[in-house]
Amino acid sequence: MKANCWIGKKDVRVENVPDPKILNPRDAIVKITSTAICGSDLHLYNGYVPGMESGDVLGHEFMGEVVETGHGVNNLKKGDRVVVPFPIACGSCFSCKHELYSLCENSNPNAWMAEKLWGHSPAGLFGYSHLLGGYAGGQAEYARVPFADVGPIKVPEELADEQVLFLSDIFPTGYMGAEMCNIQPGDTIAVWGCGPVGQFAIKSAFLLGAERVIAIDRFPERLRMAREKAGAETLDYEAVDIRDALKEMTGGRGPDACIDAVGMESHAPGMTGVYDKVKQTVKLETDRPIALRQAIMSCRNGGTISVIGVYGGLIDKFPMGAVMNRSLTIRTGQAHVHRYLRPLLERIQKGEIDPSFVITHRMRLEDAPQGFAMFKDKQDECIKIVLKAAA
């Protein structure tokens, strides 16, 4: 089959690889109809995630048709159309029983590697480094889906791929980002990053009752999407001082909650940006936490910082004094996608949201490498690329 493989830093190629096989009773093989490039794939592309090996198949947002099931899978059959959540979860361990699916205790065969870096291991993820299991990803024609009796959700025929594909990651991720803000009537939520996850965080904040959402980015097309499609007020961090502007917009108090939908590769104008870029380049810190620092400093007293942007390792100059003295709450996590699949599918069915609004580009799987380059450099106002399997 064809698959998009990570070869090295800023080098991905579509190669011919052997088809996946059923390895365990609870596996299924899915023939992929639609897949996408995620902002977090860019962290792999740019070489900031440890544990990648040349040849690894990328991709963790995918859906398709079940073509084979192991004898332990009773809820799926050949021909079922499913969306696959990006975390792999067994459904029966302590974490899964507590609906913390991205922390499944049983799905990462390389748990010991993750333990070295992070103390304990989270769940295995599709196409996201050997640290998280070395599972082949979904930017391919087929994928092996472990614990297929727990993860994949069947989707109704009347909904198009593009309307349900993002249940695999970015819609639940944005939704969880908003949910972690514990939004109360009248709340103002600030969202750093207007990439696809940021867009869903904005939409979800409104779905969960936010009065106002203020979105922060520097790319005009992303700010426009946040305004026009997601309904946010927007701030360009290259044009205004974000902390001043947020203070001004909230009567001096600051937003009730701040969502970091940027993660480890954030940018800033001026010296702060240079400082972190240099430290990251010489490996004195692994992640650039510029947006996170700003979110903490901007948030109102007693407010919540919700982190859904991906971080990999260590950050520097973390304003813990502000967090402690101002009673801030920090909530984080890779999305526990499984718990959101059904409720969010219902919202899509009821027409409360059509997730396809983030899509700007549609390409063939074979064009994935061009897609990565384009997405990385934000060429052609690229916000979200969907890859279609060869017909």
Added chain:
Amino acid sequence: MNSQQNPRLRRLANGLGWFSIGLGVTEIVAPGTLARFIGIRDRRRSRTTMRMYGLREVAAGVGILSRSRPAPWLWARVAGDALDLASLGKTLASGESNRVKAGLATAAVAGVTAADVLCARQMGCASNGSSTTVKDVQLMRTINIDRSPEEIYNYWRDLNNLPRFMKHLASVERTGQNQSHWVINAPGGKKIEWDAQIEEDEPNRRIAWRSWGGSDVDHSGSVQFERAPGGRGTFVRVNLSYTPPGGLIGSTLAKWFGQAPGLLVEENLRALKQVLETGEIARSDASIHSGMHSAQPSAQAATA
């Protein structure tokens, strides 16, 4: 190697080191007070002597605490103790002292001297020993499994289940009432074998075993099943102690256990948890093939 020393001995040495530093600092900073405390006349000359002794104590203390093999510094302390005893004896004999206080001080120094000699000798033996005999490796690993102690005990007690979750284990055969024969596959198609004897078997609580006869791998171990607090399943705790063998077996085991001792035990416990909680062992293509695997392009393609 520091880590191979008896921890109790190391604690004693460290205690002596800190004692040395404490006494030394007191001698340097407050020689007069100390002189009165131990019942000798406080004179300028004795203060100078006391400060010199203080420097000696601090040096020995730092030496003991900072060295992975502190035996020479412990012997230095013994020499210092002898000097202290001689000085105290001299003052006692001269009659220029409070006999009761100086007598008590002498007894205290004699006691510390005994501890120094004991520790220095044993440390010396330990460090000599480690260069000629291989130390036993001891491991302990624990995992929380969301099943009852009864269920896990019964699963483990059925020897046929063991190869399911123990990596490299080819077979376990029952050879007697409490005896079994174990075979693991080593690299290059070789086999490593041993016989084991169950020494303790407390149903639902604990199994302990030991290798016997002409075993390739001389080891003993135990597994305990403790009900976890709060109804959260069971803590499964494995203790393992083995003497690293030489030759092929040694190098194979070194490869498996070598860089991170206990990793194999940890992996096996994780696999046990997976089997019991999910019915299978989590695998990715990458985790079961070394090098290029079925989910990766061929080496040629990847380097093209």
